[in-house]
Amino acid sequence: MAEKDNGWLTDQADHLIGAALTRSEWTPLHPADDHDHCALCWAKFSKLGLPDELHVGWRTADQRYWVCQQCVDDFNVRLQWILHDNP
Numbered sequence: 064m065a066e067k068d069n070g071w072l073t074d075q076a077d078h079l080i081g082a083a084l085t086r087s088e089w090t091p092l093h094p095a096d097d098h099d100h101c102a103l104c105w106a107k108f109s110k111l112g113l114p115d116e117l118h119v120g121w122r123t124a125d126q127r128y129w130v131c132q133q134c135v136d137d138f139n140v141r142l143q144w145i146l147h148d149n150p
C-alpha cells in the first residue's frame with residue numbers, strides 16, 4: 064500500500080515524535096483556560112458542556128500538548144509514542 068502524503072503530520076507532530084503520553088481526564092494547565100485542542104486534529108477538550116467536546120485524552124508530561132484518543136489510535140505507531148494508560 065502506498066504511503067499517503069503525511070507531510071502535514073510530521074510538520075505538526077515533529078515535537079511529539081517519541082513523546083511519552085499519559086491517558087488522563089482533561090484539566091486545564093492554567094485555571095483560566097477553558098479548553099485545549101488535540102495537537103494533531105484540533106479536536107476540542109473542554110468542560111463547557113459542548114456536544115462534541117472531549118473529556119479524556121492523552122497528555123505530554125509537561126501537559127502542554129493533548130492528543131485525542133482517535134489520533135493515538137491512528138498515529139501511535141508512526142510517531143513512536145510511549146503510552147501510559149493510568150489505571
Ligand SMILES: [Zn+2]
Pocket residue numbers: 101102103104105106130131132133134135
Ligand atoms: Zn486528535
